[in-house]
Amino acid sequence: MHEAEFDDFYTSSFTRITGQLYAMIGDRDEAQECVQEAFVRAWAHRRRLDRAEHPEAWVRTTAYRLAVSRWRRRTLARRPADRAVSPAVRTEAPDETRVALVTALRRLPEPQRRAIVLHHLCDLPVHAVAREVGVPEGTVKARLARGRTALAALLSPTDPTDPGAQHV
Amino acid sequence: MSDEARDPIRQLESFTTEGLAVTPLDPAEVRRRGDRRRTRRRAAYLSVAAAAAVAVAVPLALTTGGGDDTPTLSAPTVITYPHGGVEVRSAADTSKLEGTTREFRSFIAGVWQDDAGQGCADATVTVEKYSSAGYALGAVGGCGGYVALWVGQDGHWKEALGTQDEWRCGDLSRFDVPSSFAGDCYGPTALFGPTDDAGLRLGMTADDVVAAGGTVVGPAGACQGVNPAGIKPPKDATLGYLSAIPGKGVVALFAEKDQVTPEGIGRDATRADVEKAYPNGHLDPMHGAWIVPIDDHSHYRFDLDHGSVRLVSLEAEGTQDCYE
Numbered sequence: 001m002h003e004a005e006f007d008d009f010y011t012s013s014f015t016r017i018t019g020q021l022y023a024m025i026g027d028r029d030e031a032q033e034c035v036q037e038a039f040v041r042a043w044a045h046r047r048r049l050d051r052a053e054h055p056e057a058w059v060r061t062t063a064y065r066l067a068v069s070r071w072r073r074r075t076l077a078r079r080p081a082d083r084a085v086s087p088a089v090r091t092e093a094p095d096e097t098r099v100a101l102v103t104a105l106r107r108l109p110e111p112q113r114r115a116i117v118l119h120h121l122c123d124l125p126v127h128a129v130a131r132e133v134g135v136p137e138g139t140v141k142a143r144l145a146r147g148r149t150a151l152a153a154l155l156s157p158t159d160p161t162d163p164g165a166q167h168v
Numbered sequence: 169m170s171d172e173a174r175d176p177i178r179q180l181e182s183f184t185t186e187g188l189a190v191t192p193l194d195p196a197e198v199r200r201r202g203d204r205r206r207t208r209r210r211a212a213y214l215s216v217a218a219a220a221a222v223a224v225a226v227p228l229a230l231t232t233g234g235g236d237d238t239p240t241l242s243a244p245t246v247i248t249y250p251h252g253g254v255e256v257r258s259a260a261d262t263s264k265l266e267g268t269t270r271e272f273r274s275f276i277a278g279v280w281q282d283d284a285g286q287g288c289a290d291a292t293v294t295v296e297k298y299s300s301a302g303y304a305l306g307a308v309g310g311c312g313g314y315v316a317l318w319v320g321q322d323g324h325w326k327e328a329l330g331t332q333d334e335w336r337c338g339d340l341s342r343f344d345v346p347s348s349f350a351g352d353c354y355g356p357t358a359l360f361g362p363t364d365d366a367g368l369r370l371g372m373t374a375d376d377v378v379a380a381g382g383t384v385v386g387p388a389g390a391c392q393g394v395n396p397a398g399i400k401p402p403k404d405a406t407l408g409y410l411s412a413i414p415g416k417g418v419v420a421l422f423a424e425k426d427q428v429t430p431e432g433i434g435r436d437a438t439r440a441d442v443e444k445a446y447p448n449g450h451l452d453p454m455h456g457a458w459i460v461p462i463d464d465h466s467h468y469r470f471d472l473d474h475g476s477v478r479l480v481s482l483e484a485e486g487t488q489d490c491y492e
Binding site: 003006007010011014015018023032035036039040041042043044045046058061062065066068069101110111116117120121133134135148151155 | 191193195198201202451474
């Protein structure tokens with residue numbers, strides 16, 4: 001990948017991947033930092049990136065795993081009680097719908113949340129989600145079905161669930 | 169609220185980052201940072217080459233024993249071949265490897281044959297140093313080129329390590345090769361697991377942790393952080409977790425960058441290194457981690473990032489209240 005190609009790739013996909021990671025982990029600042037780092041690694045390993053069938057998936061996966069790793073070791077005082085992969089939220093977007101959606105996503109179990117975001121937000125077909133996550137297609141379908149049901153309940157105006165409750 | 173707003177999937181599909189104040193670095197700055205990392209890796213490789221060049225300038229005295237075609241070494245037992253080492257460009261060239269055993273020369277002939285067999289027009293194996301303790305240093309240069317560390321036991325030689333980078337100290341420890349022989353190394357040397365991390369063990373209570381010199385971080389009644397004595401945790405991070413579930417105790421410990429497992433695996437090891445060191449492990453595809461059972465109660469977890477280890481952990485089996 002040449003400089004111009006990389007710059008085009010970076011410029012055209014940075015915001016999109018950041019949004020996708022934001023939906024996955026629930027923290028926009030953390031998402032941006034991880035995506036930024038993933039692109040630095042992408043350029044440092046550009047020969048490997050050239051061989052990647054889907055460079056955007058490479059960057060997204062790198063950023064996601066960075067976020068998971070950072071979250072696992074973060075001191076508890078800086079983390080929410082949520083057991084899912086969701087670091088402390090420092091900045092929320094002002095859009096109410098988006099805030100509600102991200103909040104609901106954060107309360108889904110991690111596997112369901114990732115499948116939902118990859119399929120419905122990243123617009124990946126089931127087989128591509130399965131490849132990116134590394135599980136059979138049937139598992140992805142099950143996670144999507146359960147995740148959609150849980151998400152609908154969480155976003156329902158009559159949802160009686162305590163906002164602090166967990167769905168694990 | 170409209171029907172559209174209530175439909176979670178339609179909400180998700182219309183989720184955009186418009187309005188979010190995303191402020192990425194300039195593309196040129198991203199490339200500059202990436203290039204800087206490549207430069208550091210290349211510098212590490214060149215330092216190995218420089219160290220080898222200095223080493224071969226050391227003179228050495230050899231005497232040949234009577235009757236045996238294997239010369240007997242006078243002190244020292246390490247042979248450093250002058251002029252950059254002995255270049256093997258044919259099987260017959262291995263006769264130039266004075267002071268080595270017949271088995272080693274046969275092995276090197278095989279290495280050259282393999283290199284030549286790959287269609288390398290300039291197949292060359294260079295032997296720079298040899299130790300009667302059972303290891304040797306050199307380079308395989310026909311196709312691509314890399315420095316190699318060979319080890320032998322009971323007459324059976326094999327290529328233990330090959331790299332275009334600097335040696336990892338953990339790898340040298342694994343093969344009992346001193347860095348004074350192999351050259352500079354980087355990275356972890358302190359052991360991590362399988363049962364102990366600087367005095368802390370999985371299952372310890374808070375009192376046990378303190379008695380072992382460690383510290384417990386955070387209020388009781390919920391999962392707490394733990395840190396072993398003598399290891400400074402990174403900023404905003406902890407080196408382990410103590411569960412609040414009765415009977416669980418310490419449920420996770422994380423290796424720092426100067427630590428490796430007894431098999432030489434630390435951060436920056438490759439996935440191939442991990443799989444080779446722990447063939448009994450399996451991949452956790454959800455987290456991109458290689459899981460290696462230790463006993464019925466614990467396992468190693470090697471979080472991978474596109475082929476490299478990013479985090480090494482000891483984890484207790486079963487549910488816990490700290491993460492995931």
